[in-house]
Amino acid sequence: MTEESAIFDIEVKLFIEAVFMKYKYDFRQYSLASVKRRLSSVLIVHKIKTISALQEKVLYEPDFFNAVLQYMTISTTEMFRDPNYFKAFQEKVLPYLQSYPSIKIWVAGCSSGEEAYSFAIIFKEAGLLDRVMIYATDINPVILDKAKAGIYKLEDMKKNSLNYQQAGGQKSLSDYYTASYNAAAIDPALKKSIVFADHSLATDSVFSEMQFVSCRNVLIYFDKELQNRAINLFHDSLSMKGFLGIGSKESLKFSSQSASFEQWSANDRIYRKLK
Template sequence: MEGQVFDIEVKLFIEAVFMKYKYDFRQYSLASVKRRLSNALITHNIKTISALQEKVLHEPEFFTAILQHMTISTTEMFRDPLYFKAFREKVVPYLKSYPSIKIWVAGCSTGEEAYSFAIILKEEGLLERVMIYATDINPLSLERAQQGIYRLEDIKKYTQNYQEAGGLHSFTNYYTADYNAAAIDPSLKKSIIFADHSLATDSVFSEMQFVSCRNVLIYFDKKLQNRAITLFHDSLSIKGFLGIGSKESLKFSSMSSAFEPWANNERIYRKLK
C-alpha cells in the first residue's frame, strides 16, 4: 500500500511542478524520478512527497534546491574519450567544409562537455568559425558552466581523458589553477552560448551541423525520447551529425530510419537526406 501511495504522490508532485514552475518531468522515466525524489527526502529530512510538494509550492527558492536533485547528472571533461576521438577523426573533417559551424550540446549540465568540444575545435583550427550552443534546464548548472571553474582534484582525470581523446597539446594550456580550483581559458568561452532549453517543451532554435546529447535520453520515457530525437533531426542540416550516450540507441526510436551509423561504437550518427 505504501508503494501505491508513494507513486500517487510522485505523480501529483510532477504535475504540481509543471503547473507552478513550467518544468515538465511528466515524461521522464518514473523510476528515475522516484529515485531522485527519494534522495531529496533524505537530504532535506522530509518524510513524504506530499510534504515536499507543499514546501516546493510555497517556497520558490526551495524548488531551486530540489531542481538540483531532479536534474543531477554525472559529467566530466572528455568523458568517454573515444567519443571525442571519433568526433575529431570522423566528424571534424566534414565540419571543415562549412564556412560557419553551429554545434548544440543538449543537456550540458555544468559545461564540461561544451568546453571539451571547444578545445578540440581550437586544436583543429575551427574555433573562430564555430558557435557552440550549450543548453540545460537547470539555472544553477548553467551558472556554473558560464563560470567555467572546476575542482582541481578533477583535473587529473580530465587530463587523462584529454590525452586518450587524442589531445594534441598539454592540457594545462586550457586552464589556470590556484590552490583549489581550475578556471577554463577565457578564449574558449567566446564561442559558447549557455542557455535554458527544455527537450520536453521547447522547439528547434537554429540549424546545426552537430548535436551532442549524451546520457540524457536514458532518463526519458519512450514518448519523450522520440520527441527529443525528432527535435535533433529537425535541428540538423542535411548530412548533419548526432552523438548520443554509450548506453543509448536510435535503434528503437521512431526516427531510426532517418539516420545512418557513422561511428557506431561511439554512438555517432549522420542524418540521411
C-alpha cells in the same frame, strides 16, 4: 505492489504535475523509476516524511524548489568523458565539419559545461575555433551558471587530463585553464565560442540549424515518448547530412526517426542524418 508503494507512486505523479503547473519544469515524461529515486534522496536529506509534504514546501517556497531541482536534473559529467567518443568525433566528423564556412553545434543537456569546453578545445586545436559557435543548453539555471563561470575543482583535472590525452589531445590540458588555489578556471578564449542557454527537451522547440548535435546520457532518463520528442528535435535541427552523437547506453534503434539516420561510428553512437 504494497499499498504504501502505490500511494508513493500517486504522490510522485501529483508532485511532478504540481511542479509543471507552478514552475513550468516538465518531468512528466521522465522515467518514473529515476524520478522516484531522486525524490527519495530529497526526502532523506531534508528529513521530510512524505512526497505530499515535499510538494507543499516546494509550492510555497521557490528557493527550496531550486534546491530540489538540483536532485531532479543530471549533473554528473567530466571533460572528454568517454574519450573514444571525442576521438571518433575528431577522426570521423571533424573532416566534414571543416568544409563549412561557419559551424554550429548543439550540446543538449550540457550540465556544468565540461563537454562544451571539450569541443571548444578540439576546435581550437583544429584551427577552427573562430568558425564555430557552440550552443550548450540545460534546464537547470544553477548548473548553467556554473557552466558559464567555467571554474572547476583542480583535483578533477587529473581525470580530465587523462581523458584529454586518450581522446587525442595535442597539448597539455593545463594549457586551457589557469590554476589558482584549488580551482581551475577555463581559458576565456574558449568561452567566446560558447553560448550557454536554458532549453528544455520536453517543452521547447528547435532554435537553429546545426551541423552536429551531442546529447549524451540524457535520453536514458526519459520515457519512450519523450525520447522520440527529443530525437525529432535533433533531426529537425540538423542540416542535411548533419551528425548526432548520443550516450554509450542509448540508441536510435527503436525511435520514430531510426530510418532517418545512418550509423557513422557505431561503437561510439555517432549517426549521420540521411537526405
